[in-house]
Each structure stands twice: as structure tokens, then as C-alpha cells.
Amino acid sequence: MIYDILEKKLTDSGLVVAGQSLFRNYMPPECKIGVMIRTPLTGIEINPFIEGWHKTSMQVITRHVDPVEGARMAAHVSRLLIVEAPEKxxxxxxRGPAHINVFYPSALPIQYPRLEGNGLEFSQHFTAAFGFKPDWRS
Known part of the structure; x- marks a missing residue:
């Protein structure tokens, strides 16, 4: 997968710290300000004709206690993750060598309240097209 690439973009910016404010597939309830990257519950489709090629949607959730700062942080996360030209x-x-052809928001963030901690989460889906050598072909 390309988790590590996306996480590096976020940590290199200084916006988040892995394990403290940046998470993969699960964000602990005690985290008040943070970002989580998740894959779709349906999984990521495999293209049977192009080995290692994937086109999918990925979810990025930004959590914050302040609605204005949270929206600002979600927008900043989007800018950091956008890929408009192929990257190797x-x-x-x-994972093995990878390439990301596109990674861009498919909709504006959806803001909703958290039940715990009185905070807010901003959910955003990204369209992604990327490739890497699959483990099952090693």
C-alpha cells in the first residue's frame, strides 16, 4: 500500500506526529487533534489486467476540538496529500517500488460531531490511482 508515502508527506510538513496525532485505520478516542488515513471497508480492487495497479477511494479523517481550526486543518491536509502529476x-x-498517478479530494470534507470528547471530525474521501508490486506476486 501507499500509507507510508502519505504519512511521510504529513509528518514532513510538521503538522502531525506519527503515533501521537497521525494514525492508520484507527484513531484513539483520547486524541483531540489528529489525522487518520483509512482504506475503504470494501477493500481496494485489483486490476486483473495490469499487475499492481489500483484505482480506489481512500478516506482521511481530521479531528479537532475547534470547528474553524478543524476545517483549516482538513484543508491543509488536503493540500499536502494532493498528487497532480505522477510520483515515483x-x-x-x-512495500516495493511504488508510483502514485493521482491523489485528490473527490468531495469537500463532511463535518460531524464526535460522541466522545466534544470534538469534531472532518471526513474527506480522496480518489487515488497508484501502483506497486503486490506481495502475492513476490
Whole structure:
């Protein structure tokens, strides 16, 4: 997957810290200000004709206690993650060499209240097209 690439873009900006304010698929309830990247519950489709190619939607949730600052932070996260021209990335501990062709918001963030902690979450879906050598083909 491309989690590590997206996470690096966010941590390199100084906006979040991995494990404290940046999470993958689960954000602990005690986190008041943070970002979580999740894959769709339906999974990511495999293209049977192009090995390692994926076109999907990914969800990014920004959490904040202030509605104005939360919206500002969600917009900043979007700007950091947008990929408009193909990017190539070296192999990492998690995956082989990868490329991201596009990664862009497909809708404005949906704001909703959290039941715990009196905060807000801003959910945004991104359209993604990327490729990497799949584990099952190694």
C-alpha cells in the first residue's frame, strides 16, 4: 500500500506526529487533534489486467476540538496529500517500488460531531490511482 508515502508527506510538513496525532485505520478516542488515513471497508480492487495497479477511494479523517481550526486543518491536509502529476517512490519496509498517478479530494470534507470528547471530525474521501508490486506476486 501507499500509507507510508502519505504519512511521510504529513509528518514532513510538521503538522502531525506519527503515533501521537497521525494514525492508520484507527484513531484513539483520547486524541483531540489528529489525522487518520483509512482504506475503504470494501477493500481496494485489483486490476486483473495490469499487475499492481489500483484505482480506489481512500478516506482521511481530521479531528479537532475547534470547528474553524478543524476545517483549516482538513484543508491543509488536503493540500499536502494532493498528487497532480505522477510520483515515483523507492521501495520501503512496507512495500516495493511504488508510483502514485493521482491523489485528490473527490468531495469537500463532511463535518460531524464526535460522541466522545466534544470534538469534531472532518471526513474527506480522496480518489487515488497508484501502483506497486503486490506481495502475492513476490
Amino acid at each position: 517512490h523507492e521501495a520501503s519496509d512496507e
